[in-house]
Amino acid sequence: MELDKVFESISDDIVSKKVLVYSESFNIKDLPHHTEFSVHPNTLPEFNHLFRPLDKKNNDCLYWFELESNEKAKELNNLLNEYRLSNIKNNANFRNIPATNKNENSNVLYVGVRRKSKSKAPKLTNIVGRINQHFGYYKNKNTQGLQLIHFAGKLDFKLTLNVVEIVSSNNIYLNIIEKKVANKLKPLCGRH
Template sequence: MNIKDEILVIHKVFESISNKVVSETDDRVSKTFKISDLPNHKDFTIDVNAHANSRNIFTELDKIKCDCLYWFDLKTVEQAKELNNLLNKYRETNIKGTESYRSVPATNKNDNSNVLYVGVRRGGYTKKWNLTNITGRINQHLGYYHNGNTQGLQLIHFAKDCDFDITINVIKIENPNSIYLNIIEKIVAQKLKPLCGRH
């Protein structure tokens, strides 16, 4: 069976989609904050969504109930590398099976990008936590989720003293069929070259 032409058409479609995701800012929700301003979680008793220092991160995310693609970036490649180096040091003392263990993204070979991490989240709303799925996922990346086995950046656990800005970029993918979400994520990650996470 020769489906070369059809695959080429599909490739062009996904290239076009990923170019839009990376370059068009009109539909992007971007929230910048200082990592050092994040509140201590105090054994996960702090509601980061409602805390004065971080509420602005979640105001718009709380309204998004569709699938999303998101990434964390920093102003410079040097800052992203510094944060990734801190994450790598954290990995050395972050021992699986211990009470303090937190699952973090895998290492990769990218080393020249201001993007730290790229991910996707299926749409939805969790009544138990009164959160949209994307808000819950960003909470996990910030390090405010009590279950350490849920993978995320866990920023509060290793980067609290970093006094530079990090930006969360969220693209709504309003698509009735989520099977393409991971394909789009992989192609976008190839373009943005995040310093951690496997794609």
């Protein structure tokens, strides 16, 4: 079988959710305020429904954030772009956020991947740590993520986080699958 057709089939199955896709919704307005990054949503009981299943994912993961409509996704992406521009203009304490792109008319904000940890030490699983970074709960401002609490704060945006665990002996395939899925979902930010 032609290799490109194999990856096309895999990405089709992911996008159409024919494979097991973990999906859970949350609202940005419900994310807790952090005081010097001492609070993380994965440690709070009200977010157990979101993070407990993610703690069980020990392999590579592909994930995406989507909103209920193209209009809401565009509105949130516009806020992200305003955040980027205001920080560049003011030379502010800028947090690294996903790059802009030319995609339009999509309800998907961002597509990403997370490789499994090679460390045997007990800690946050890779996907939980990565989602915390996207929420904006990470001290290092240079680590790229959506940084939702930093530009959308307590605004009323309902997002759905979708996660697919990808079990493979070679994680080089993860980037190919990410590009194929991003090509189909057309996220409004990030480069693929």
